[in-house]
Amino acid sequence: MACASARPSKSCERPGELYEDIWGCPALAYYGSLECGPIGVECTFQDGYHLAEGHVYVEIVDPDTGRVLPPGTVGELCVTVLYRRAAPLIRYRVGDLGYVETAPCPCCVERKRLVLRGRQGDQIQLGERSYSPYHVEEMLYRIPEVGNNYRLLVDRDGLTVEVELRPGSGDPARVAEKIRSRLDCHFGAVKAVVPKDRIERSGGKTTRVSYQYGRGDHT
Ligand SMILES: [Zn+2]
The missing domain is CATH 3.40.50.12780 (ANL, N-terminal domain)
Incomplete structure (x- = not known):
């Protein structure tokens, strides 16, 4: 163990x-x-x-x-x-x-x-409610096509999710829309899911939440 x-x-x-x-x-x-x-x-x-x-x-x-x-x-x-x-x-x-x-x-x-x-x-404010980034992560990793890395970009209008897809998961645009609608049902204000071949890893702590209006980045 x-x-x-x-x-x-x-x-x-x-x-x-x-x-x-x-x-x-x-x-x-x-x-x-x-x-x-x-x-x-x-x-x-x-x-x-x-x-x-x-x-x-x-x-x-x-x-x-x-x-x-x-x-x-x-x-x-x-x-x-x-x-x-x-x-x-x-x-x-x-x-x-x-x-x-x-x-x-x-x-x-x-x-x-x-x-x-x-x-x-570190809570993400979406509309009237706030969510833990870990809760978003939990929902993401329940979707089988989701790969090993993602980023959450938060701005005043909502959430954009960049996500790596598992190899062989099918048409990226179709899978991205599936992920978007799944997350939007749960959290609302999910503007877009952008499939990526690879999301850059930082050398130190992984940065997964990026605020586009001056709050900075969070792990
Ligand atoms: Zn136990």
Whole structure:
């Protein structure tokens, strides 16, 4: 078994697949932060992070009001570290978004699961609503013709998606329209999907969201 850094959800499997190909074993992601230490780890079902409830007490709060939200509702993670005495960390707002899943996991571990939904500051505003870029990624990778890389270009009128297609996926224009209509049904304001043979990789952190009106780029 290999452990990798956090991924937003079960559907975002591309990095895990890469590690599994290299190491020939299941790649289970771990989630934590420098300030809090370990927060959760995946089980072999890879459907959220079982919370390390002996180490941390996790609440999900409304990012604007700080009100505690019920299980299943997306909000900001608020973490209290239980074992710190000299330097306590109490109700620390991590800046990540997610929700707590209380339904039983097939692995039989009884600890609740945390499902991540990206960073609070990185949400894409489309029309009246905002979305996690990871949520868009999750939807994209459910479409079998989608290849290994994509870019989201956000401007004031909506979203343009540049995407690599899998080899042999058929007529690029037809596939692009299929992807556009699938995403538009879910998010709205998806202006165009542009098929690309290859999207340039940057040398450092991958930049996948580009704001065309001065917010800069995000990973
Ligand atoms: Zn499990």
